Amino acid sequence: MSPALHPVAQRGYLLVRRDGVLWGVENGAVEGLSRHGAQFRLAVGGAELGVDEVVGVVAELAVWPLTGALRRFWPDTAGGLAVHAEAPLVIVDPQRPPRALRIAGSEGEMSDGEGRH
Amino acid sequence: MDPESTVRAGEHTLPEWATRFTDNALVGWIVIVGLTVLGFLLFLPGAGGPPPWPAWLFVAIGVVGIAAYGLKVYPFFRRLERRLPETQEQWQRLESKLIAAFEELGAGDLVRSNQHARMLPDRLSRVLLAASDALSVLAQQIQDSSIEVASSADEVNQIASDLASGSSEQAASVVEITAAMEELARTASQIAENATRQAGLAAKAESSGDAGAVAVDEAVSGVEEVQKRITAISQRADALGTRSKEIYRVLELINEIAQETHILSLNAAIEAVAAGADGRRFAVVAEEVRHLAHRSQESVDSVRGLLDEFSSSIRATIVATEEGMKEAGRVLERSRAASTAIAELRLASGDTSRVAQQISLATQQQNAASDEVVMTLREVSLVVQRMTGGLKNLSTTADRLNHLGLTIQLLAQSFHLDSPRSLKNLVEEWAKKLQKAGSSELEAQLDELVQGAPFIQMGYFVDTTGFTVALAYNRSLHNGHQIAVNLRELDMTKRPWYRIVSREKRSALTPPYESLFNGEKVFTVASPILGRDGTFMGVVGVDINVTGWTRI
Amino acid sequence: MTTAEPLVGTGRRRGGLSAGSHLLVQAGEYVCALPLRSVRRVLRALTVHPLPGATDELKGLAEFGGEPLPVLELSRLIGAPPGAKPAHPVTIVVWVGPQDARELVGLAADAALEVSEVQLTSVVAGEGGFVLGEALVDGAVVRVVNLEALGGDR
Numbered sequence: 001m002s003p004a005l006h007p008v009a010q011r012g013y014l015l016v017r018r019d020g021v022l023w024g025v026e027n028g029a030v031e032g033l034s035r036h037g038a039q040f041r042l043a044v045g046g047a048e049l050g051v052d053e054v055v056g057v058v059a060e061l062a063v064w065p066l067t068g069a070l071r072r073f074w075p076d077t078a079g080g081l082a083v084h085a086e087a088p089l090v091i092v093d094p095q096r097p098p099r100a101l102r103i104a105g106s107e108g109e110m111s112d113g114e115g116r117h
Numbered sequence: 118m119d120p121e122s123t124v125r126a127g128e129h130t131l132p133e134w135a136t137r138f139t140d141n142a143l144v145g146w147i148v149i150v151g152l153t154v155l156g157f158l159l160f161l162p163g164a165g166g167p168p169p170w171p172a173w174l175f176v177a178i179g180v181v182g183i184a185a186y187g188l189k190v191y192p193f194f195r196r197l198e199r200r201l202p203e204t205q206e207q208w209q210r211l212e213s214k215l216i217a218a219f220e221e222l223g224a225g226d227l228v229r230s231n232q233h234a235r236m237l238p239d240r241l242s243r244v245l246l247a248a249s250d251a252l253s254v255l256a257q258q259i260q261d262s263s264i265e266v267a268s269s270a271d272e273v274n275q276i277a278s279d280l281a282s283g284s285s286e287q288a289a290s291v292v293e294i295t296a297a298m299e300e301l302a303r304t305a306s307q308i309a310e311n312a313t314r315q316a317g318l319a320a321k322a323e324s325s326g327d328a329g330a331v332a333v334d335e336a337v338s339g340v341e342e343v344q345k346r347i348t349a350i351s352q353r354a355d356a357l358g359t360r361s362k363e364i365y366r367v368l369e370l371i372n373e374i375a376q377e378t379h380i381l382s383l384n385a386a387i388e389a390v391a392a393g394a395d396g397r398r399f400a401v402v403a404e405e406v407r408h409l410a411h412r413s414q415e416s417v418d419s420v421r422g423l424l425d426e427f428s429s430s431i432r433a434t435i436v437a438t439e440e441g442m443k444e445a446g447r448v449l450e451r452s453r454a455a456s457t458a459i460a461e462l463r464l465a466s467g468d469t470s471r472v473a474q475q476i477s478l479a480t481q482q483q484n485a486a487s488d489e490v491v492m493t494l495r496e497v498s499l500v501v502q503r504m505t506g507g508l509k510n511l512s513t514t515a516d517r518l519n520h521l522g523l524t525i526q527l528l529a530q531s532f533h534l535d536s537p538r539s540l541k542n543l544v545e546e547w548a549k550k551l552q553k554a555g556s557s558e559l560e561a562q563l564d565e566l567v568q569g570a571p572f573i574q575m576g577y578f579v580d581t582t583g584f585t586v587a588l589a590y591n592r593s594l595h596n597g598h599q600i601a602v603n604l605r606e607l608d609m610t611k612r613p614w615y616r617i618v619s620r621e622k623r624s625a626l627t628p629p630y631e632s633l634f635n636g637e638k639v640f641t642v643a644s645p646i647l648g649r650d651g652t653f654m655g656v657v658g659v660d661i662n663v664t665g666w667t668r669i
Numbered sequence: 670m671t672t673a674e675p676l677v678g679t680g681r682r683r684g685g686l687s688a689g690s691h692l693l694v695q696a697g698e699y700v701c702a703l704p705l706r707s708v709r710r711v712l713r714a715l716t717v718h719p720l721p722g723a724t725d726e727l728k729g730l731a732e733f734g735g736e737p738l739p740v741l742e743l744s745r746l747i748g749a750p751p752g753a754k755p756a757h758p759v760t761i762v763v764w765v766g767p768q769d770a771r772e773l774v775g776l777a778a779d780a781a782l783e784v785s786e787v788q789l790t791s792v793v794a795g796e797g798g799f800v801l802g803e804a805l806v807d808g809a810v811v812r813v814v815n816l817e818a819l820g821g822d823r
Binding site: 018019020021022062064067068069070073074075076081082083086087088089090098099100 | 718719720721722723724726727730731732735736737738739741765766770772773774819820
Binding site: 376377379380383384386387390391404407 | 690692705706708709710711712713757759781783784
């Protein structure tokens with residue numbers, strides 16, 4: 001295991017997909033889930049997020065922090081990275097939901113692209 | 118009545134009826150006297166006796182008879198004797214009038230006859246006028262009938278002429294049809310000859326078709342065999358192509374293995390580096406493995422190259438075999454089409470031969486039919502000729518009828534009737550008008566009269582010297598005919614119509630003769646022109662063409 | 670220690686691997702040299718999941734050994750013109766960043782060529798960025814990638 005990465009065990013995640021990318025949201029951070037036409041609306045941290053698919057719920061995920069190289073080339077906010085079923089996924093920071101999941105015109109704190117973990 | 122009988126009126130001859138009466142009275146007186154005497158004598162008593170009463174009766178009758186004779190008959194005879202010359206004069210006048218009337222009637226001049234008849238006693242006049250009227254009506258009916266006969270004859274003539282014309286056309290058509298039928302027969306014969314030649318050619322074609330069919334069948338068999346061989350080659354090529362694909366897959370697998378091996382060698386080298394000095398031997402092994410992988414890759418590339426060439430050859434072979442298959446298919450199709458065409462040609466040749474025979478037979482039948490038609494047409498031609506002859510006879514008969522009508526008309530016109538259709542009456546009226554006209558107006562007056570009578574060809578006035586004083590011809594009938602002779606230069610006193618009129622002083626009608634004017638057949642109606650004192654001043658005449666008399 | 674005969678197109682070999690050993694990879698039209706000590710693994714191209722909002726250099730996230738791995742496009746990092754479509758693309762898992770804060774990153778390349786020696790003293794300094802410099806290996810120009818510059822924040 002690389003010395004720069006530390007797995008962090010968390011409790012229960014809701015797995016969703018948006019634009020082919022797998023996202024994980026801590027169960028406790030999910031404030032609401034509703035269907036909106038062909039999409040789903042996820043209320044997280046006061047923001048309304050839009051997802052294409054609700055994949056499922058996992059009890060545990062090994063979460064790695066975002067690496068510097070990743071942050072360098074991906075300015076969005078996230079709570080970390082994980083792997084589920086041999087596929088990588090991004091953990092949503094409930095306090096700073098990523099722009100990639102936001103819905104246009106929705107309220108919520110906008111990240112300046114320098115999310116820190 | 119004999120005109121000379123009036124001469125005897127001067128001899129105081131009693132009329133017959135008077136003579137008969139006197140003769141009967143005398144006889145009666147004689148009888149009475151004789152009977153009286155006879156009776157008296159018969160009934161005289163023999164000796165001294167009184168006569169019986171019959172005797173006295175006879176005496177009484179005799180006395181009465183004598184008294185009656187003396188009182189009645191004798192005075193009557195005396196009166197009669199005194200009136201006899203006057204009566205005889207009256208009778209003579211009546212006789213002369215009656216004679217004149219009958220003479221005019223006998224001459225056909227009913228107008229003058231009627232004039233004389235009107236001077237007769239009433240009953241006699243009525244009877245004579247009635248007879249004259251009946252005769253006039255009869256004459257007019259005869260005129261009308263003659264005109265009808267002539268008109269009918271003209272119609273018959275016209276019909277005969279039309280029929281003759283039609284017959285001529287028919288005859289001409291028969292000739293044309295006959296010629297056409299003969300031409301048709303010649304054409305049919307040529308067709309038969311051509312058909313016979315065609316049959317021969319068809320038979321040759323049929324036999325050629327048989328040989329061709331055999332050759333084509335053999336060719337088809339050969340092509341089918343080639344097609345089978347090509348199909349077999351194509352299948353083998355496909356099999357080779359499939360095998361080459363499998364080899365490609367194996368090569369790809371080997372390539373993958375080589376690639377994996379290459380990566381493995383790289384990873385081994387990486388691990389060797391990580392192992393430090395202990396990993397050197399491992400690094401060598403890794404390098405060897407990498408070389409092996411590289412050689413494998415090169416072998417794969419080499420085999421792939423060879424396989425590409427092989428596959429290319431296979432593809433070319435497959436393409437060639439496909440082309441060959443297509444070409445063989447086309448050749449086979451063409452061969453089969455040729456075989457079918459040859460079969461059809463053979464059938465057609467057979468049909469052509471049969472048809473040619475049928476044509477030949479039909480042509481022979483047609484020839485026979487044409488001959489019959491020609492014979493029939495010849496018979497028709499004969500019939501037409503006979504019909505034409507018959508029509509000519511009909512035309513001749515119509516001409517005779519026309520002539521008969523003219524003759525009857527002339528007979529009817531010989532009567533002078535008080536009718537506008539009586540030519541004599543017409544010319545006499547003209548004579549009266551011309552008599553009143555001055556010499557300078559004669560020709561104009563005559564011309565006006567002639568133009569007003571469409572059936573009159575020419576009118577003329579000839580004086581007592583035979584000189585034609587006035588001359589007029591009908592311009593509607595003249596039509597530019599050439600005038601045969603200048604009539605004014607001729608002495609007309611020798612003309613028959615002039616001689617009759619000048620002699621008889623009455624209208625005359627000539628039979629048809631050849632006109633000096635235009636050489637055509639005409640008849641003349643002439644009438645004398647008499648002065649107020651009855652002096653003969655000349656003759657007015659009109660010529661009527663025999664072809665136009667029906668316009669009267 | 671055996672010395673393998675160099676094959677055509679392979680790099681110079683002398684006496685096994687050394688500190689100058691580099692992994693030569695094809696990135697677009699360029700051949701890049703990655704210091705072998707920083708190379709963790711050479712893999713067949715990993716399945717990469719693109720991240721929305723990422724720069725062109727970041728191809729996406731992959732899974733490597735049960736861990737999430739960001740994958741960068743090596744040709745874009747070094748500004749190499751694009752080449753033909755690679756027949757056997759690879760993902761080179763490397764350590765990036767300074768020695769005390771190394772991170773694993775995947776580099777997407779067109780092909781892994783060979784391990785070759787590149788004398789660090791022969792590297793000609795480049796314009797900076799992620800290219801340390803250029804060197805000649807078997808007569809061909811290779812670009813030595815500065816893996817340390819890849820890691821961490823700028």
